[in-house]
Amino acid sequence: MRLNTFYAVFSLLLLTGCASTSNTWGWYVINPNTPSGLANIKFLLNGFGATISLSVIAALMSMAIGLFVALPSISQNRWVRLPSRVYVEIIRAIPLLPMLFWVFYGLPVIFKSMGLNISIDPFWGAIITLAISDSAFTAEIYRSGIQSVSKGQTEAAKTVGLNYVQTMRYVILPQAIRRILPPLANQFIYIVKMSAFASVIGMQELTRRANELVVTEYRPLEIYTLLILEYLVLVLIISFGVRWLERKMDADESK
């Protein structure tokens, strides 16, 4: 359905492009039948590796940090909840780009003042920023998922002798996961899209490569069209994965 709509819009664009006599479109720049076009395509597509590894590592880190933040946030004790609350509110309020600049350009200054000679490379700078920025959202996803499991479950676990970690591990999280996974997967789509910001600190991912090629080829329309397509393919694959996961979970549920 979504794909069909996309094809319709895309072919319309192509048609208008072909119909105009001026040189609005110049697909030669990424024509795989010419050596230079092929080289350009390869250069662009090679960004997938970086975009995907950025996103996957950042997502995994965000999932870990999120859980770490979410667990205190469901405590009965407000003083235990408070730090998590503050973390979520602050991190959620900071736009990604300024945070990226702060981590990449600002943090090394702090390190230096402490006598540490740590420079942050674009890859890890981007990952840390993406992970922290996203962790506020994953924490909230965990929290609402865990709170969707009734209090009676925790109490029953306690009466059969389980400690806190065992209760989480064997009783609460396996039930909460059904509520957690779908929004978490959607959050992954967000990370993939946000990873484009890593281009501004010099990370050679999809967007950075497109920018660099535009500078040498002066063909922004074609190159950015392809760039959008690249993200679209990635996101659609993830969406299908999420859909599959949801169906599989529903099937398990009715067993």
Added chain:
Amino acid sequence: MPSTQHAIEITGLNKWFDDFHALKDINLTISQGERVVICGPSGSGKSTLIRCINDLETHQSGEIIVDDTQANIGMVFQQFNLFPHLTVQQNLTLGPMKALGLSKADAEERAMKFLERVRIPEQADKKPRHLSGGQQQRVAIARSLCMSPEIMLFDEPTSALDPEMIAEVLDVMTDLADDGMTMIVVTHEMGFARKVADRMVFMDGGEIIETGTPKEFFSTPKSKRCKLFLEQILQH
């Protein structure tokens, strides 16, 4: 018959939910092997009292002393609270394996023993939601028994059940009582109380208004509130 050894000694227990005084100066001593039935109107603090006994609620003053030899307390909830993502058997083996450190084989053997005791061994591999309410509550009882409790607490175990399923759960509880388990049961099933209870406890407004043997309790209730409550409940 109850022994003279104390299982639980509650003295001067007070419990507040914020400003709400839910339990007022509760004193209650329960002997080993004794069967106590607690009744009283809704909101009188029955659940809160038994939840204090097994630490599901904290209290602000007074003492609850559970005898060292009676430290394992099982609990059966009104809403069963089975683990829905696990099979019946897994519900029963989780505690013994993780908390008692039993091997899987031992835990499963124990689970089957208690499933037979509550008369549903054939349901072992099903998920709880495929069982009737009465069966689910019997699984919940078996799950508690798998932890070898010395004391069992029941909080209105039949209130969420359709009438035709109440008997099968009460039968299992009666068996337990016959085996000498120390039991504290919150229930309005007065037939069960008459048959099984060593002592009745009537609560209202967070206080224990009166206690007595079922015989005294049902024939000559001392307080007006208790009389009124019994009239209402026995009408139905």
